[in-house]
């Protein structure tokens with residue numbers, strides 16, 4: 001493909017993406033396919049002869065679109081959102097065009113320095129501890145996912161206990177914490193994971209945490225890691241960060257905060273009381289790819305002190321040695337996570353911050369939270385509906401007072417519209433409707449359409 005061909009096809013593809021975004025609101029969210037349908041339409045063998053770009057574009061429409069789940073629909077209320085925006089797409093395109101490999105400062109100074117700088121900006125924008133900046137003892141790095149960030153934190157925590165068998169180590173999180181905590185601990189070979197009891201609002205009970213830690217210490221085990229969640233996946237419950245931090249300090253646990261979804265809201269001052277005590281954390285993660293208009297993948301991982309992270313992750317083979325690293329003048333992000341190679345993820349985040357400005361991003365988060373509040377008010381005012389958890393951010397969790405069958409009918413009525421989509425969850429035996437408001441295009445009209453479907457089924 002020559003540069004001129006690339007210009008032509010690239011413009012056609014940008015038009016195709018813009019057309020998609022103009023049509024997505026009216027497109028049924030779930031594809032009508034069975035397992036294997038898409039694959040059965042692909043040739044058995046890879047092409048021997050070159051094909052035209054036009055034929056690839058035709059198959060995008062014909063084959064790919066038949067199997068696309070429309071996460072970017074404004075009626076997408078399932079899971080948590082997976083935000084995309086045009087500035088982020090363009091930033092990602094520029095990153096692809098430059099084809100950078102930012103494993104060392106030396107291999108791409110701009111990839112490294114823009115990433116450090118943008119994550120330092122975010123520390124200020126979210127009023128997080130200034131020690132977390134790369135200009136202080138800590139620093140931020142972009143990872144692929146919150147699961148990677150958490151796994152990395154557990155591995156660093158493990159390395160603090162030299163001479164202790166990982167099989168004797170214990171990690172703690174609440175019973176509502178994301179499965180990535182347990183997975184990360186398993187991958188790191190940690191012997192025990194305790195899922196600590198929660199209170200009526202599904203937040204970790206600090207007394208139960210401390211009792212579990214004491215019992216494990218008495219049993220000769222080695223408590224070494226605790227994760228506090230800000231915005232649990234089920235109901236966006238918030239663990240008591242300051243109390244957990246105090247326990248972590250008393251028992252020498254690495255304190256990690258998982259704010260994968262709700263961390264985005266910290267760009268607005270009014271949500272920051274939820275992370276009171278965050279200065280006690282050793283590490284913290286949140287995902288701009290969930291709710292800050294930045295395409296997947298983009299997960300921020302901050303540490304309060306970068307030394308243990310680098311000491312744990314750094315292995316320098318001779319071919320990676322260079323003068324800047326040897327002088328200790330630079331950040332080499334390969335030492336901040338498991339992968340060596342890394343792409344220029346910060347470019348899309350930089351474009352997003354500059355395009356919207358902090359003001360635009362605050363307005364964006366607030367618009368979704370206001371929609372969630374207005375839906376909550378309608379539910380609270382309805383005699384046959386109950387919220388099952390407080391609406392703290394953009395997630396509304398509710399059920400029919402008549403029980404699970406009636407709640408299931410609401411889910412089916414919403415999904416039968418085909419342009420609104422929810423995935424229910426359970427608390428104990430109780431089924432509830434989980435409405436995550438936060439897609440890029442979602443506005444009042446889409447929440448009204450969802451409400452009409454709810455009303456038709458109660």
Ligand code: PLP
Pocket residue numbers: 080144145146147148178180229231232233258259260261287299
């Ligand atoms: N933590 C929480 C609280 C989440 O809600 C999620 C995903 O929804 C994750 C972690 C995992 O995020 P990722 O897909 O980036 O690993």
